[in-house]
Amino acid sequence: MNVGMWWKALRVIPRIDQEEWRRLDVVARWLISTRAAVLLMTFFSAAFAGLFALRDGRFDLGRWVLLALGLIFAHATNNLVNDYTDYKRGVDRDNYFRTQYGPQPIEQGLMSQRELFAYIAFSAAVAIAAGIPLVIYGGTTALLLMAAGAFFVLFYTWPLKYIGLGEIAVLLIWGPLMVGGGYYVITGAWNWNVALASLAYALGPTTVLFGKHIDKLGSDRARHIHTLPVLIGEKAARYTVLGMIAAMYLLVIYLVARGFFSPFLLIVLLALRAMPRVWTMYRRPKPAERPAEYAADTWPLWFSAMSFYHNKQYGALLMLGLILEVILL
Template identity: 30%
Template sequence: MMGIYRNWFLASRPWSFTMTAISVSVGSALAAIDGPFDWPLALLALLSAILLHAATNLINDYYDVVNGVDTVQAATAQYRPHPLVEGLLPREHVRLVAYGLFILAALIGIYLTLVCGVVVLIIGLVGLLAGLTYTAPPLKYKYVALGEVSVFLMWGPLMVEGAYFVQRQSLSISAFWVSLPFGVLVALVLLANNIRDIDHDHRRGIRTLAILLGHRLGLNTYLSLMVLAYAGILVLALTGVLTMWVLIIFASFPLAVKLLRQMKRAVPANADALTAKLDTAFGLLLVVSLIIEGLVG
């Protein structure tokens, strides 16, 4: 019985939820700086976002397997557990559980809409549509080089602004600007994955941004966007959008340099996981800087 629970747990890719937790925490922390803070609403927003993320992971894997993209030969299945590829979970059960999680996320979203306002509904519907059609028909936009754009928008502006709105019942231009660097880094997780999988994905007949750019230009884009994310933090500090506390994020810069050197030498099999590790360090430092700003100004 424990093995079944473990398979479901791993299939949801729980290690990726840190990115969702960080995006929601950034929006919530910015809202706390601007006024009173409601913990129950913040936790509901976080729970809804994580349920939506888990549902998206499951439905993504389901259609990747059905469409022949994820196989036992895929690099993803070589370095991380992939219960669906390994035949440890029935495909149809994965699809149904994914839809169930989408429904649970939607129910929380409806409650937050009633309490906080219609903007929550709009953001939630966009997120729901993005998650449902990532690899599923009719859009299947992951297969037409739009995955990185979607990830940037979801984990950047939409998730951060959504968490902010739940607290303040208004949107914030500052939250928008603050969301951009972290959104870029989350998108780089997918770009790293797709650079590694260029040959495999090409054989499977799908088009990713990495395939359109090619290996060399894809790596240069990865490098440039990572530098841009850190430059964005510097701009936020110098323009007064955030206080100088945000510069503690540069404590993670040596990790970024190490990762870029690795990627230039040879794209590692766990390139996406290594990028996610950097994202976590960057994002946690961002959240810490916002907490400090809220406490001491």
């Protein structure tokens, strides 16, 4: 077992060659192939759904565990499907951005198409198996939520990302679908306030995706992938991210003022300590070459790395605020 690599793959997206890949166990390969480090964002959404249910006295541990497993393995399936779709469309050839920041196993010959299909089948089977009991409990609404999730898993990369809808899809998925829908399958009731509050977190993963699409804007434009940054332009995209980050804090303040959140949630304001770095970076275009002081194992991720850094702090503090609210109120 490669436990050290398991831990590394959960923290970062490791760069690995074929010789290292051959020495890895199947768990490490799955974690690397699914880009497990970003699955943390999905766990946060599942955790928020559970905390909202717990706050309302309607938490069910069994349903929450099924929800968390289903969402995480659905996200893993999506990442694998994305790699296959881009491979078949020829997007990842010729040192494309995706192959620079982490291994694209099928494009780089680390695994065969058959092996990739096995990983997809396993991940999808776990997600579906976790979802079936929730659908039985939640009925038609839960089935529709699961169907919506399956749609985004299969069609995010193509055509949604190609027509400027990928970023909007992520906002809906990590917010109303995962958190609002998660709350529903745990409690059996839909809550529009929870769906609204979910956007305070969902904007974070959206800034990460926006940042990545700005990072590879030139490559995407050359391949006719019309992400929102490609459509609106690099400068407008950078300032859009700053606007979304501002909205993350303003929405929490608004929900505290309305009484939906307690003042404990204002603890997220501590994440503003990251804003000088975020502001400085997003005010300027990405440099053409890696600055000498910039981590080599992070480049060519630039805006996306900064958004991920901010989102981890913000998400952890938002969760802490909800936990304090549940415990102390």
